[in-house]
Amino acid sequence: MRAGLIDLSEGSPDLPPPKPVVRALVQALKEPENHRYPGYAGKLSARRAVAQWYRRRFKVELDPEKEVTMLIGSKEGAAHLIWAVCGEGDTVAVCDPNYPVYPNQTRLAGAVPLTVPLEEKNRFLPDLDRLERSASRLKLLCLNFPNNPTAAVATLDFYRQIVTLALKFGFYVVNDNVYSELYFGRVPPPSVLEVPAAADCCLELHSLSKTFSLAGWRIGFVVGNRRLIQALLKIKQNIDSGPFGAIQDAAAFALRHAASLTGPIRREYQRRRDAFCAGLAAAGWPVSIPEATFYVWARLPELFAGRQRGSRSYAFTLELLKRCRVMAAPGSGFGRSGEGFVRFALVAPVPKLREAALRIGRWLRSAGLAEEIANCQLSIAKRRPEIGDSA
Ligand SMILES: *Cc1c(COP(=O)(O)O)cnc(C)c1O
Numbered sequence: 125m126r127a128g129l130i131d132l133s134e135g136s137p138d139l140p141p142p143k144p145v146v147r148a149l150v151q152a153l154k155e156p157e158n159h160r161y162p163g164y165a166g167k168l169s170a171r172r173a174v175a176q177w178y179r180r181r182f183k184v185e186l187d188p189e190k191e192v193t194m195l196i197g198s199k200e201g202a203a204h205l206i207w208a209v210c211g212e213g214d215t216v217a218v219c220d221p222n223y224p225v226y227p228n229q230t231r232l233a234g235a236v237p238l239t240v241p242l243e244e245k246n247r248f249l250p251d252l253d254r255l256e257r258s259a260s261r262l263k264l265l266c267l268n269f270p271n272n273p274t275a276a277v278a279t280l281d282f283y284r285q286i287v288t289l290a291l292k293f294g295f296y297v298v299n300d301n302v303y304s305e306l307y308f309g310r311v312p313p314p315s316v317l318e319v320p321a322a323a324d325c326c327l328e329l330h331s332l333s334k335t336f337s338l339a340g341w342r343i344g345f346v347v348g349n350r351r352l353i354q355a356l357l358k359i360k361q362n363i364d365s366g367p368f369g370a371i372q373d374a375a376a377f378a379l380r381h382a383a384s385l386t387g388p389i390r391r392e393y394q395r396r397r398d399a400f401c402a403g404l405a406a407a408g409w410p411v412s413i414p415e416a417t418f419y420v421w422a423r424l425p426e427l428f429a430g431r432q433r434g435s436r437s438y439a440f441t442l443e444l445l446k447r448c449r450v451m452a453a454p455g456s457g458f459g460r461s462g463e464g465f466v467r468f469a470l471v472a473p474v475p476k477l478r479e480a481a482l483r484i485g486r487w488l489r490s491a492g493l494a495e496e497i498a499n500c501q502l503s504i505a506k507r508r509p510e511i512g513d514s515a
Contacts, residue, residue: 130480132468133451135272135419137337139392142385145336148377149370158369164360166194166345166372173376174330174345181304181382182315190350191323193357194375196367198302198331198344201356203229204363205298205327205346206264208355210235214263219250221273221458221465223300226266235263241461244423248276252285259293268300270313273458273467274421275414277307280314287316290325296352297322302331302344305386307416308394317348327352334418335386336378343367343375393418396470396477403481408488420468421455425488437463448483 152158165171171188178184186192195201202225210216212234218226220239227237238258242248248271255265267286269278283299290297299316307313316326331344346353366372378385400420401413411422424440437454444450444466455465470477 127449127483129449129451130472130476130483131451132470132472132477132480133453134471135334135469136471137334137339137418138471138473139337139389141337141341142378142389144381145338145374145378145385149374152370152373155370155373158373160369162366162369162372164364164366165357166192166366167369167376170194170372170376171345173379174347177379177382178315178317178347181312182318184315184317186317186347187350191353192345192347193353193360194367194372195329195344195346196364197333197342198300198329198346199225200342200364201329201344201346202226202266202298202300204359205329205352205356206230206235206266207233208359209264209296209352215258215261217255217258217262217265217295219266219268219271220460221455221462222266223268223272224458226268227459238262239459239461240265242271242274242276243461248274248421249278249282252282252289256289256293259289259295262293262295264296264298265290266298266300267316268302270301270303270307270416272303272417273419273453273455273462273465275417275419277309277313277416280318283314283316283319283322287319287322287326291321295325296349297326298329299326300329302329302334303417304330305335305382306390306393306418308390308397309415313416323349325349332375332378335382335389337389338375338378341371341375343371393470395474396472399474400468400470400477400481403478404484407481407485408492409484418470420470422466422468424464424466435463437466441466444484444487447487448480450480450483 171192174192175186175188178186206229210233214235215238216230216235217240218237219242230237240250304313315328316322317328327346327348329346333339404411409425435456437456441452441454453467455462
């Protein structure tokens with residue numbers, strides 16, 4: 125019998141949404157007002173809930189009328205923002221590896237993506253000196269911390285330096301902060317808007333998809349610079365009419381109760397992270413343990429390194445699927461700097477993650493054994509005495 129597939133390839137939360145949020149949605153469905161056009165900037169009540177959450181979570185004051193807009197998912201916001209800000213010939217700095225929406229929408233808008241490599245030696249943060257050298261060409265810098273796929277977390281000091289550069293060279297910054305609540309350390313990840321002058325040049329994207337396991341609902345929001353928000357709304361006015369009102373009401377409820385609702389979700393991902401990383405370590409593949417997000421960004425095991433031509437990440441992921449029935453995302457799919465890595469999304473319960481690690485361990489051991497046997501045979505072959513050898 126074939127073992128069942130364990131799919132860890134996509135960052136699509138498998139946890140059910142918190143029950144009180146579902147109840148809030150059911151209640152909101154009964155409001156006649158919610159079945160009319162919601163208005164493209166989002167309901168003021170929802171935007172107020174966002175501003176209150178920002179105050180509690182980041183100690184940042186936002187004007188709910190001018191500095192907050194509800195989105196039909198943060199992906200929608202990211203895509204339309206690029207269209208609102210950039211045109212033919214503009215340069216947009218995009219991290220590599222990245223969430224593919226950023227470089228792809230840049231190209232679709234006729235602008236040119238400039239790659240900002242995220243390297244392990246810099247803890248997967250952009251090299252600021254290198255960034256500064258191209259800063260005068262930039263219209264927009266797209267950041268995403270805590271990062272998908274590397275799980276890197278930025279510090280407030282890093283954001284300070286980014287804002288200084290942005291103001292000095294006159295470019296805009298958007299930080300995709302959709303993983304702000306999936307953290308495992310004692311210090312929660314910061315917002316770029318905590319930097320005093322950030323509102324002059326920065327926007328930040330958030331989503332309820334990962335934070336509250338509501339990916340299918342399509343609800344997120346963007347906050348920050350009012351001119352940029354105006355520009356975004358100009359585009360959105362001509363494309364959509366805002367998220368469904370009932371979903372905005374439930375989202376507002378979730379944000380008001382974020383302090384109690386996000387804890388259990390975080391703890392579950394932490395259990396998964398610990399189980400999976402321990403499992404891989406026991407399998408002889410020690411990986412770095414993420415401090416945030418639900419991704420494990422793993423350098424390919426030694427055994428596999430340097431063996432393949434072409435994309436090793438891709439070849440490894442394919443082997444993983446065939447030999448272990450475990451599906452992961454090849455690092456090279458997130459950009460050139462992702463080569464040599466593989467991304468696991470912790471979107472399966474602990475027993476399945478343990479099973480995945482066990483299967484990987486079995487495979488790596490058998491592959492290692494096969495190699496050892498091959499080496500051994502080679503040396504035996506070499507040492508095999510030939511007729512005529514003196515004893
Ligand atoms: C999942 C993800 C999103 C998409 O969020 P939605 O609000 O569901 O559109 C955006 N950015 C990053 C980096 C993500 O990983």
